[in-house]
Amino acid sequence: MSTPLLHLHQVSRRYGAVTALHPLSLDIPTGARHAIIGPNGAGKSTLLNLIAGSHRPSDGAITLDGRPITRLGAAARARHGIGRTFQHPAVIGELTASDNIAVAAHAAGRRARAAERRRRVQTALTSVDLDAHAGTPARALSYGQQRRLELAMALTARPRLLLLDEPSAGLDPAEIVQLTTTLRDLPSEITVLLVDHHLPLVFDVATAVTVLAAGAHVATGTVDQIRADTRVADAYFATPATTTTRTVRTGSQAVLTVEQLRAGYHGAPVLDGVDLEVAGGAVHALLGRNGAGKTTLFNVLAGLHPALPGGTISPRPGPRHAGSDEVALVPQGRRLWPTLTVAEHLNLAAAAGTRRNGHGRRFTHDDMWRLLPALDGKQHRYPAQMSGGEQQMLAIARALLLQPRLLLLDEPTEGLAPQVVDQLAQLITRIADDGVAVLLAEQNQQFAHTVADRISVLDGGRIAFSTTEFTEPATRTRLAAYLGVSTAGTAA
Numbered sequence: 001m002s003t004p005l006l007h008l009h010q011v012s013r014r015y016g017a018v019t020a021l022h023p024l025s026l027d028i029p030t031g032a033r034h035a036i037i038g039p040n041g042a043g044k045s046t047l048l049n050l051i052a053g054s055h056r057p058s059d060g061a062i063t064l065d066g067r068p069i070t071r072l073g074a075a076a077r078a079r080h081g082i083g084r085t086f087q088h089p090a091v092i093g094e095l096t097a098s099d100n101i102a103v104a105a106h107a108a109g110r111r112a113r114a115a116e117r118r119r120r121v122q123t124a125l126t127s128v129d130l131d132a133h134a135g136t137p138a139r140a141l142s143y144g145q146q147r148r149l150e151l152a153m154a155l156t157a158r159p160r161l162l163l164l165d166e167p168s169a170g171l172d173p174a175e176i177v178q179l180t181t182t183l184r185d186l187p188s189e190i191t192v193l194l195v196d197h198h199l200p201l202v203f204d205v206a207t208a209v210t211v212l213a214a215g216a217h218v219a220t221g222t223v224d225q226i227r228a229d230t231r232v233a234d235a236y237f238a239t240p241a242t243t244t245t246r247t248v249r250t251g252s253q254a255v256l257t258v259e260q261l262r263a264g265y266h267g268a269p270v271l272d273g274v275d276l277e278v279a280g281g282a283v284h285a286l287l288g289r290n291g292a293g294k295t296t297l298f299n300v301l302a303g304l305h306p307a308l309p310g311g312t313i314s315p316r317p318g319p320r321h322a323g324s325d326e327v328a329l330v331p332q333g334r335r336l337w338p339t340l341t342v343a344e345h346l347n348l349a350a351a352a353g354t355r356r357n358g359h360g361r362r363f364t365h366d367d368m369w370r371l372l373p374a375l376d377g378k379q380h381r382y383p384a385q386m387s388g389g390e391q392q393m394l395a396i397a398r399a400l401l402l403q404p405r406l407l408l409l410d411e412p413t414e415g416l417a418p419q420v421v422d423q424l425a426q427l428i429t430r431i432a433d434d435g436v437a438v439l440l441a442e443q444n445q446q447f448a449h450t451v452a453d454r455i456s457v458l459d460g461g462r463i464a465f466s467t468t469e470f471t472e473p474a475t476r477t478r479l480a481a482y483l484g485v486s487t488a489g490t491a492a
Helices: 044-052 074-079 097-108 114-127 143-156 173-184 199-205 223-228 230-235 294-301 319-323 342-354 365-371 388-400 418-433 445-451 473-483
Strands: 006-015 018-028 033-037 059-064 082-084 161-165 191-195 208-213 216-221 254-265 268-279 283-287 312-314 327-330 406-410 437-441 454-459 462-467
Touching: 006 044, 018 044, 018 059, 018 208, 018 216, 033 044, 033 199, 044 074, 044 082, 044 161, 044 191, 074 082, 082 143, 097 114, 097 143, 114 143, 143 161, 143 173, 173 199, 191 199, 199 223, 208 223, 208 230, 216 223, 216 230, 223 230, 254 294, 254 437, 268 283, 268 294, 268 437, 268 462, 283 418, 283 445, 283 473, 294 327, 294 406, 294 437, 327 388, 342 365, 342 388, 365 388, 365 418, 388 406, 388 418, 418 437, 418 445, 454 473, 462 473
Parallel strands: 033 191, 033 208, 082 161, 161 191, 283 437, 283 454, 327 406, 406 437
Antiparallel strands: 006 018, 006 059, 208 216, 254 268, 254 312, 454 462
């Protein structure tokens, strides 16, 4: 039998008394497309960190092509041919797309001639369809384009083993189709280890699948074997609970009113005449392709980015309103402080919330444990010791303790397992029932249809249309036209 490219022998990882990954043995042959799936908290990202060298295993051994690498750091492992992407794009915002890739090419091939490095940059840009954006600063790219740029940076290093952590998170359906094609077209000599919650992508790309749950190995097999395994169904494919449909009170007062809002970057318009209204106790979902301006709109509403003259926002954001007395933002990527515990995050938010004007319902620490039981008992943990779902719940709890009338949720389901998505749907419903207005930007259309009282589509810098009739065939046709994909069966 040939030596596997990657061999894990009883690899485990503990954080104090918490076991994030129980002993795991796994062989990945050269050229494999191997997926790691499982619920949030299963240990998937921990496993990638152990392979990449970001963390050391508590026990066990790792070999790459027969060579022990357990004691090597991340830089040394990269030199031995391990490349990776992260849950959130790790690009340099001030540099152009071309320069980001050039930095990666230089680091990977210091002895290569300048002409060879330039050729690598152009090849990488072409492989992810970013030729037209070679001179665009990375921060000006859409989220989906930043993800493709990060993949190009990893590929230009010519890795033997490519680790992909939630590459589809935050992508719109059309971009997921493009990502699937890109992964299928990778050279056969590149071995891929993929962690992702988007199961259609996993099942389209993977030649083998490993399932983890609560840090333990459940099963490894082909796609067909995993689909038929009852243990996997129990651990991961549990049928989500049915979310109760709410009826918004008629005549609810508008908490947010936006008229003819304009905003952009360096003279380039992104928003051009946005009109929007969100009522108290209502959930309003904002859909649109990546690059449509959803995050820009949220940053303007939260006071983090200036609007251009001419439009109006009520309540009006300003420099001191980056937490305004009215608005709290849960940003895409969560942006938790890595050196603060759960308790410290919540205490800081609660202290800021006590200084805000009263407006009826006020959330307490006890409310957080009731609304977010995933956080109970984890007060002394740091974000790195928590699953993606737990981190998202912490970000929401932090926002709620600021006592907002309007809660902005930017891609709240990004990177979450189906069961956690269902829990999040129920949580958002309860928050709205407490009278808080919720405006969420979301690529997961099924989730948006589940929680929203109204859906609006942002396209061409404006609200293209808004509706409460989600199931009407005409609505589905219009959504498909604007979002570029059928809405009949969007997967969670």
